[in-house]
Amino acid sequence: MVGRGRAAIAGVVAAAVALGAGELIAIITGAQSGPVVAVGGWIVDHVPEGGKELAIRLFGTYDKIALQIGTVIILAGFAALIGILAARRFALGIAGIGLFGVVGAAAALTRPHADPAWVLPSLIGAGLAVVALKRLLLLAETTDAAQAAGQPDGRRRFLRIAGWTGVAAVVVGGAGRMFTQRRGVAEARDQVTLPAPTNSPLPLPDNTLPGYVTSNDDFYRIDTALIVPQVDPKTWKLRIHGMVEQEITITYDELLAMPMIERYITIACVSNEVGGDLIGNARWLGVPVKDLLERAKPLPGADQVVSRSVDGWTCGSPTATLMDGRDALLAVGMNGEPLPIDHGFPVRVIVPGLYGYVSACKWIAEWEVTTFNAFDAYWVPRGWSAQGPIKTESRIDTPRGSKSAGEVVIAGVAWAQHRGIDKVEVQVDEGPWQVAELLGAVSEDTWRQWRLKWQATPGEHRLTVRATDRDGVTQTQDEAPPAPDGATGWHSVRVSIK
Ligand SMILES: Nc1nc2c(c(=O)[nH]1)N[C@H]1C(S)=C(S)[C@@H](COP(=O)(O)O)O[C@H]1N2
Numbered sequence: 001m002v003g004r005g006r007a008a009i010a011g012v013v014a015a016a017v018a019l020g021a022g023e024l025i026a027i028i029t030g031a032q033s034g035p036v037v038a039v040g041g042w043i044v045d046h047v048p049e050g051g052k053e054l055a056i057r058l059f060g061t062y063d064k065i066a067l068q069i070g071t072v073i074i075l076a077g078f079a080a081l082i083g084i085l086a087a088r089r090f091a092l093g094i095a096g097i098g099l100f101g102v103v104g105a106a107a108a109l110t111r112p113h114a115d116p117a118w119v120l121p122s123l124i125g126a127g128l129a130v131v132a133l134k135r136l137l138l139l140a141e142t143t144d145a146a147q148a149a150g151q152p153d154g155r156r157r158f159l160r161i162a163g164w165t166g167v168a169a170v171v172v173g174g175a176g177r178m179f180t181q182r183r184g185v186a187e188a189r190d191q192v193t194l195p196a197p198t199n200s201p202l203p204l205p206d207n208t209l210p211g212y213v214t215s216n217d218d219f220y221r222i223d224t225a226l227i228v229p230q231v232d233p234k235t236w237k238l239r240i241h242g243m244v245e246q247e248i249t250i251t252y253d254e255l256l257a258m259p260m261i262e263r264y265i266t267i268a269c270v271s272n273e274v275g276g277d278l279i280g281n282a283r284w285l286g287v288p289v290k291d292l293l294e295r296a297k298p299l300p301g302a303d304q305v306v307s308r309s310v311d312g313w314t315c316g317s318p319t320a321t322l323m324d325g326r327d328a329l330l331a332v333g334m335n336g337e338p339l340p341i342d343h344g345f346p347v348r349v350i351v352p353g354l355y356g357y358v359s360a361c362k363w364i365a366e367w368e369v370t371t372f373n374a375f376d377a378y379w380v381p382r383g384w385s386a387q388g389p390i391k392t393e394s395r396i397d398t399p400r401g402s403k404s405a406g407e408v409v410i411a412g413v414a415w416a417q418h419r420g421i422d423k424v425e426v427q428v429d430e431g432p433w434q435v436a437e438l439l440g441a442v443s444e445d446t447w448r449q450w451r452l453k454w455q456a457t458p459g460e461h462r463l464t465v466r467a468t469d470r471d472g473v474t475q476t477q478d479e480a481p482p483a484p485d486g487a488t489g490w491h492s493v494r495v496s497i498k
């Protein structure tokens with residue numbers, strides 16, 4: 001019988017064949033249908049409600065790569081075991097691989113907008129893995145026998161063939177994945193010419209500091225998408241339906257032909273910790289949400305508008321907020337460019353004053369006018385509040401770490417979107433609260449930079465900031481975690497002055 005080591009190797013190589021073939025077939029069946037993306041996507045959407053911390057973390061780009069690598073490593077462990085079992089009884093190998101094939105196919109079928117063909121990458125991959133496993137185990141037996149019969153390099157021959165098969169599978173799979181990702185809508189995006197706004201943003205006051213506007217490259221990115229949706233503007237449509245008098249469908253060209261406004265708006269993520277950087281300020285170009293909703297005419301009592309993305313993600317915003325005259329936008333442009341693909345190309349929603357998870361739907365496909373009673377959007381059953389107005393917060397950006405004694409500028413940002421910032425105060429150690437200088441305000445929908453000169457004396461110091469909004473409410477000192485509706489508390493930093 002084949003030894004455990006080589007049986008395990010045969011199992012892992014067979015799994016690599018399955019995944020490599022899966023990625024290759026996904027070139028035809030679509031990026032979302034590959035086994036790793038399908039299973040990973042299913043995991044992202046089914047992180048248990050108790051795993052809130054994990055859920056917060058799963059958003060970020062690098063965490064998604066980690067999730068996929070983790071999935072592959074766990075799979076390799078099972079594959080080694082399947083190889084060992086298959087060396088005893090091959091039927092066990094078929095059963096094990098078959099099980100994984102079915103899991104991959106089932107995960108793919110339950111993804112939003114799944115097509116029956118999405119089972120193919122997992123099932124064909126599993127079929128090829130069974131063949132590969134059988135051949136590798138036979139090869140291990142014959143090379144064992146050859147070695148026993150006195151041919152010195154029998155075992156090495158097995159390792160060579162298994163190794164090259166594995167390498168080939170990884171290369172094919174990697175190439176397949178690269179191909180499906182490259183074949184996106186970057187070119188279609190380059191061809192978009194945005195209309196000029198009929199109503200331009202207020203000019204930036206000249207006393208803003210660098211960083212007031214966040215560049216597209218530096219803008220934080222949060223979403224549940226393992227693979228960024230590639231939405232062709234030629235086929236893009238927004239369907240407005242549900243509790244409306246008039247159901248409407250609008251195309252990208254029709255949208256671009258509507259009067260547009262351009263506004264600086266600061267958006268923020270509800271999972272931003274106090275002092276965190278999941279917040280950014282950009283110049284957004286778009287059509288007022290109100291103009292479109294007024295065409296559809298929401299029925300009385302329809303208090304929630306659910307935005308649904310092409311990938312099935314949903315968020316719900318209060319109808320009243322969208323229609324109260326604030327600059328809620330169906331946005332097509334970000335800082336003078338078509339939306340970057342990661343930030344929702346071709347069309348997304350931006351609502352001043354609401355956290356992203358209840359408003360900022362990227363890759364939008366639908367608005368369903370409904371009620372908060374009738375529908376819970378994506379994050380609500382996962383333990384987050386259905387309503388998510390942005391809380392008044394402030395952050396110290398400098399100094400951090402150590403500085404020399406003498407004049408030190410303490411500076412940062414404060415935000416209370418759609419209420420506006422009225423005052424920022426800084427405390428050094430246990431000293432009195434000192435009012436900081438507020439720099440240019442563009443509107444109540446953007447963050448405000450602030451600064452304060454400080455005569456720093458040698459030693460360790462703690463700096464604390466708090467903001468007051470234009471309703472006269474000072475940011476609470478009570479510390480709350482991000483879940484369920486946004487972190488609170490005062491941001492403090494320690495500095496050492498030499
Ligand atoms: N389709 C889709 N849109 C989404 C999300 C998502 O997971 N899927 N996440 C939302 C969240 S939680 C935030 S904070 C903002 C972030 O927008 P950004 O990535 O452009 O900064 O997008 C929102 N829009």
Ligand SMILES: [Mo]
Binds near residue numbers: 269271
């Ligand atoms: Mo978010």
